[in-house]
Amino acid sequence: GQQVMQIPQYQHVQEGEDFTTYCNSSTTLSNIQWYKQRPGGHPVFLIQLVKSGEVKKQKRLTFQFGEAKKNSSLHITATQTTDVGTYFCAGGIAGNKLVFGAGTILRVKS
Amino acid sequence: GAVVSQHPSRVICKSGTSVKIECRSLDFQATTMFWYRQFPKKSLMLMATSNEGSKATYEQGVEKDKFLINHASLTLSTLTVTSAHPEDSSFYICSASLSSGNTIYFGEGSWLTVV
Numbered sequence: 408g409q410q411v412m413q414i415p416q417y418q419h420v421q422e423g424e425d426f427t428t429y430c431n432s433s434t435t436l437s438n439i440q441w442y443k444q445r446p447g448g449h450p451v452f453l454i455q456l457v458k459s460g461e462v463k464k465q466k467r468l469t470f471q472f473g474e475a476k477k478n479s480s481l482h483i484t485a486t487q488t489t490d491v492g493t494y495f496c497a498g499g500i501a502g503n504k505l506v507f508g509a510g511t512i513l514r515v516k517s
Numbered sequence: 518g519a520v521v522s523q524h525p526s527r528v529i530c531k532s533g534t535s536v537k538i539e540c541r542s543l544d545f546q547a548t549t550m551f552w553y554r555q556f557p558k559k560s561l562m563l564m565a566t567s568n569e570g571s572k573a574t575y576e577q578g579v580e581k582d583k584f585l586i587n588h589a590s591l592t593l594s595t596l597t598v599t600s601a602h603p604e605d606s607s608f609y610i611c612s613a614s615l616s617s618g619n620t621i622y623f624g625e626g627s628w629l630t631v632v
Contacts, residue, residue, distance in 0.1 A: 413560075440621070442623075448625075449610055449623050449624065449625050449626045450561065450610070450623050451623070452620055452621060452622065452623070455620065495560060495561070497561075503549060503551075503614055503621065504551070504563060504566065505551070505561075505612075505621065506563070507553075507560045507561045507562075507563075508560060509559070509560045510559075510560050512558075
């Protein structure tokens, strides 16, 4: 079946350092979505990318969708302690189904 | 904005009993809702697609007789874990959207513990 690989599994950074998580799909996606889940919480939608090569920014977060619509990245500039959580990518496939990556756990040391 | 509510947020049940989890779209109609399962520190695994007025579509490996899904109205889908076993203990979460291509909203999730 379709898979979305996400790396790294875990990253521990010093506050102020940058952070990037990468996702790669085995097949072409209709869109890629990114979610953040805090410990004990539920996934919260961050953004959706639809177009090939699309880049979107939300303050310190930069999201990219690859030209082939198979890979994506989330980059956080100058991390803050409020950025802690698990970041999931989710590849959109037919019928609004999502195939989630394994997630990257981000910890920020102050 | 659109909100999806799940109930109960936490439930403990005895082995062999059944548990029902509700997923409601509070301010929009959702013809399709999705049910996911998440194990601790793991990703979300799609279990089934709940379609209003018709049978749910289950993902490979998910027992439809074990996880009963009913989508009786445009704002409510229910997941019933039948004859629960300890290995069914998990975080169950639903999602819904206005229509295909729109933002997907997740419920708060339901923690199920089977003892």
